[in-house]
Amino acid sequence: MEKKKLVTRYIPAGMNLASLNPQPAKYRTKKCKPIPFDKILERDIFLSEDEDVSTQVVTSPPRKEEKERQKMKPPRTICANKSLCFDEYNIKITETPGFEKIPSEPPLVKETTEAPVSFKAKMFERLKVTETPALGKIANEPSLVEETITPPVSFKAKMCERLKVTETPGLGKIASEPSLVVETTSAPVSFKAKMCERLQRHKLKKQNASPDSTAHSSERQVKIQKCECSDCDKFASCTFWLHNNVTFDETGKTVTKGLPLLKGDPTDKEISIFKTFNKIILHGVVIPKPLFSLDETNIDANIQKAMVKINCASSKDVQSYMWPAVQRGLNTFMIAAPKSGKTLAYLPAFCSFAMEKNDRYAELAQYTGPLIIILCPTSKNCNELHDLITELVVECWDAPVVEVLTENSPVQSDCDILVTVPSVLEECLKAGKVSLKRLCHLAIEDGYFLLKNHNQSMEKLLKIINIAQTNRPHNKNIQIVVSSEKWSSDLELLLRKLYVTPLVCFEDFLEAAVYSKVEFKKKKLKSLYKLFYLDDVLKGHYMTHKAVVFCEEEEIGTIKEHLEISGVECITISNDLIEDEIFENEDMWRSLPTGQYKVFLCTDALFERTARVLNANWVVHYSLPSNWTQFQKRFRCLVENLCSPFDVSDNIYKTNDKCSFLLIDEACDNQIFLDFFEVLTRNLVTHLQLK
Numbered sequence: 001m002e003k004k005k006l007v008t009r010y011i012p013a014g015m016n017l018a019s020l021n022p023q024p025a026k027y028r029t030k031k032c033k034p035i036p037f038d039k040i041l042e043r044d045i046f047l048s049e050d051e052d053v054s055t056q057v058v059t060s061p062p063r064k065e066e067k068e069r070q071k072m073k074p075p076r077t078i079c080a081n082k083s084l085c086f087d088e089y090n091i092k093i094t095e096t097p098g099f100e101k102i103p104s105e106p107p108l109v110k111e112t113t114e115a116p117v118s119f120k121a122k123m124f125e126r127l128k129v130t131e132t133p134a135l136g137k138i139a140n141e142p143s144l145v146e147e148t149i150t151p152p153v154s155f156k157a158k159m160c161e162r163l164k165v166t167e168t169p170g171l172g173k174i175a176s177e178p179s180l181v182v183e184t185t186s187a188p189v190s191f192k193a194k195m196c197e198r199l200q201r202h203k204l205k206k207q208n209a210s211p212d213s214t215a216h217s218s219e220r221q222v223k224i225q226k227c228e229c230s231d232c233d234k235f236a237s238c239t240f241w242l243h244n245n246v247t248f249d250e251t252g253k254t255v256t257k258g259l260p261l262l263k264g265d266p267t268d269k270e271i272s273i274f275k276t277f278n279k280i281i282l283h284g285v286v287i288p289k290p291l292f293s294l295d296e297t298n299i300d301a302n303i304q305k306a307m308v309k310i311n312c313a314s315s316k317d318v319q320s321y322m323w324p325a326v327q328r329g330l331n332t333f334m335i336a337a338p339k340s341g342k343t344l345a346y347l348p349a350f351c352s353f354a355m356e357k358n359d360r361y362a363e364l365a366q367y368t369g370p371l372i373i374i375l376c377p378t379s380k381n382c383n384e385l386h387d388l389i390t391e392l393v394v395e396c397w398d399a400p401v402v403e404v405l406t407e408n409s410p411v412q413s414d415c416d417i418l419v420t421v422p423s424v425l426e427e428c429l430k431a432g433k434v435s436l437k438r439l440c441h442l443a444i445e446d447g448y449f450l451l452k453n454h455n456q457s458m459e460k461l462l463k464i465i466n467i468a469q470t471n472r473p474h475n476k477n478i479q480i481v482v483s484s485e486k487w488s489s490d491l492e493l494l495l496r497k498l499y500v501t502p503l504v505c506f507e508d509f510l511e512a513a514v515y516s517k518v519e520f521k522k523k524k525l526k527s528l529y530k531l532f533y534l535d536d537v538l539k540g541h542y543m544t545h546k547a548v549v550f551c552e553e554e555e556i557g558t559i560k561e562h563l564e565i566s567g568v569e570c571i572t573i574s575n576d577l578i579e580d581e582i583f584e585n586e587d588m589w590r591s592l593p594t595g596q597y598k599v600f601l602c603t604d605a606l607f608e609r610t611a612r613v614l615n616a617n618w619v620v621h622y623s624l625p626s627n628w629t630q631f632q633k634r635f636r637c638l639v640e641n642l643c644s645p646f647d648v649s650d651n652i653y654k655t656n657d658k659c660s661f662l663l664i665d666e667a668c669d670n671q672i673f674l675d676f677f678e679v680l681t682r683n684l685v686t687h688l689q690l691k
C-alpha cells in the first residue's frame with residue numbers, strides 16, 4: 001500500500017482532548033469501545049487515496065476557527081479510535097516500515113470522543129504486543145495510564161527511561177535521549193519518528209543478518225545471539241571499552257570474528273624452528289628471510305627517506321629479521337640490548353600501515369579509535385616516541401594522526417597512533433574515551449618492565465583487548481609486538497597465551513638461555529678449592545654432557561694439568577695458536593660423538609675467535625670476565641641446544657640437560673655477581689596472571 005503522510009496536529013501526551021475540543025453530540029459515537037492499538041489498520045492511519053495531502057497544515061489554526069471548521073466537517077473514519085485523532089491535529093507522521101503491520105482488520109469505527117489518555121494506553125498496548133526480551137517489560141503500566149494529568153514530559157521521560165533501562169547493544173542507543181527529555185514542548189512527532197526509526201533499524205538489521213551477507217568469509221563464523229563463551233557474556237554486559245553501536249545480540253545474525261589475542265589453554269610444542277644467525281637467535285613457526293637494507297622493505301618511500309636522514313638506511317641485527325616479520329603482520333617478541341634498534345624495528349612499518357589505512361583497513365573506516373597503540377613505561381618514553389614518529393613522517397603528506405595520552409582525557413576520534421602508558425589506557429577504556437574497534441597493532445615497549453611493574457594494568461588491558469578483538473564486527477586481527485631488554489617468566493606467560501605464536505628474536509645469548517630455561521647453579525668457595533670443585537662437577541659427566549670451561553689466560557695450564565690428572569680430557573685453545581689451528585680444534589671438539597666428549601677450555605678473548613663452539617650442554621664459569629657483556633657472550637656456546645619454553649619438559653632440571661655453573665670466590669667482581677643474581681630471580685615469580 002502506498003504510504004501517505006498524514007496531516008495532523010500535536011497532542012501533548014496526557015492532555016484530555018475531549019475537554020479541549022468537545023465534539024458536537026451528533027458526531028459522538030455511542031459508547032464506542034476502544035479498540036486495542038494493535039488492531040488498528042494501516043488504512044486507519046493513512047489518508048484515503050483521494051485525500052489531498054498537499055493541504056498539509058504545519059501550524060495549528062486559531063482555536064475558534066478550528067472549532068468552526070470541525071463543526072462543518074463530516075464525520076471521518078480515518079481513525080478507529082478517537083484517541084489517535086491524527087487527522088485533526090497537525091501531527092505530521094512519517095510512518096516507516098519499522099512499524100509492524102497490523103494483520104487483522106477490525107470493523108471501522110467512527111471517531112470517538114475518548115480522552116487522549118487512550119493514545120498512551122494504545123502505545124503501551126502496542127509495545128506490549130511487540131515486546132521482546134531486549135526491551136523488557138513495563139513495570140507499572142496501569143499507573144502510567146492513570147497519570148494523564150501529569151505534564152507531557154513525564155510520558156516521554158518514562159518512555160526514554162524505559163528505553164534507557166532496557167537498552168541493549170543490539171538495539172543501540174537513541175542518539176539524543178537527553179534532548180528528548182528536555183524538548184517537552186517540541187512536537188511529539190520527533191519522539192515518534194525516533195521510535196519509528198529505531199524499529200526500522202531493528203527490522204533492517206534482522207534482514208541484513210541473512211547468512212549470505214557473510215558467507216564469503218573464510219574466517220571463523222560465529223553465530224551470535226550471544227556467543228556462548230563467558231567472555232562474550234562479559235562483553236554483552238559490560239561495554240565500557242567499546243562505543244555503543246556494535247550489533248552483537250541480533251537474533252540469528254552471523255558475525256565474522258577475528259582470531260582472539262589470547263588462548264584458553266597453552267599447548268606444547270608450538271614453536272618448531274629455532275635458528276641462530278651469527279648473533280641473532282630466532283625461534284618461531286615461520287622465520288622470514290632477512291632484509292638488510294631499507295629499500296628491500298615495503299616501508300613507505302617518505303619514511304625511508306626520513307630513516308636515511310637519521311642514518312638508518314641499513315638494518316641493525318634485530319631489524320634484519322624484525323622488518324620483514326612486522327611487515328608481514330607476525331606477532332613478534334624482540335629481546336635485545338638498550339639502543340639496539342628495537343623501536344625502529346617496528347615503528348617504520350607501523351607508520352606505513354597507518355598511512356595506508358584507506359586501502360589496508362578500508363572496512364574499518366566506519367569506526368573510530370586508534371589503529372595502533374604503543375604502550376610505554378613512562379610519559380617521558382611516550383614523548384620520545386612521539387618525537388621519533390614525527391621525525392619519521394615529517395616528509396609524508398598523508399602522515400598519520402599521532403596522539404600522546406599521558407592523562408585520562410578523550411582521544412581524538414581520527415587518532416591513528418596512540419602512544420600511552422598502561423594505567424592511562426586502562427582508565428580511558430573504562431571511561432569510554434578510547435575505542436578498540438579499529439585497533440590492529442599493539443606495541444609493548446620494554447615488555448619486561450611493563451609486565452613486571454604494571455602487571456595489573458597490563459593484565460586488564462590484554463584481557464580487554466582479547467575480548468574486544470573477538471567481539472568486534474569485523475575479522476581484523478591484532479598484531480602484537482613486544483620489545484624488551486630482558487626475558488622473564490611474565491614474557492613467557494604472554495608467549496604461551498598468545499593465540500598466534502610469535503616469532504621470538506634474541507640478540508643476547510644470556511637472555512636466550514633464560515628463555516630456554518637453562519639451569520643456573522652457583523657455588524661460593526675459596527679459590528683454593530675451585531679446582532677440586534671443578535673436578536667434582538665434570539668427573540663422571542663430561543663425556544655425556546659437552547662442557548665449555550671459561551677461565552683466565554694464566555689459569556689454563558693449571559686447570560688442564562689438574563683435569564688430566566683426574567682423568568678428564570680437555571681441548572684447549574690458546575693465544576699462540578693461529579686461526580687454522582683454532583678452527584681445527586673447535587672442529588674436532590664439535591664432531592666428537594656422544595660418550596666421548598672432551599672439555600673445551602678457553603678464555604673469553606679466545607672464545608670470541610671461535611665460530612663453531614655452539615653445541616655445549618654445560619657452561620662453567622671458573623673465573624668471571626671483566627665485564628657483563630663478555631659474561632653474556634659466553635652463553636653462545638649453548639645456542640644449538642637451546643629450545644623454546646614449549647619444548648622444555650618439567651623434569652628438565654633433573655637431566656642436567658643445559659646448565660650454567662658459576663664458581664664464586666674472593667676475587668669475584670661484585671657488580672657481575674649482582675647482575676647475575678638478578679638473572680637468577682627472573683623466573684622465580686610470575687607477576688602477570690592471564691587465566
Ligand SMILES: Nc1ncnc2c1ncn2[C@@H]1O[C@H](COP(=O)(O)OP(=O)(O)OP(=O)(O)O)[C@@H](O)[C@H]1O
Pocket residue numbers: 310311312313314315316319337338339340341342343344345483
Ligand atoms: N638501522 C639503524 N642504523 C643506524 N642507527 C640506528 C638504526 N636503528 C636504530 N638506530 C639508532 O639507534 C638508536 C636507538 O634506536 P632505537 O630507539 O630503535 O633502539 P631501542 O633498542 O628501541 O632503544 P631503547 O633501548 O631506548 O628502547 C637511535 O639513535 C637510532 O637512530
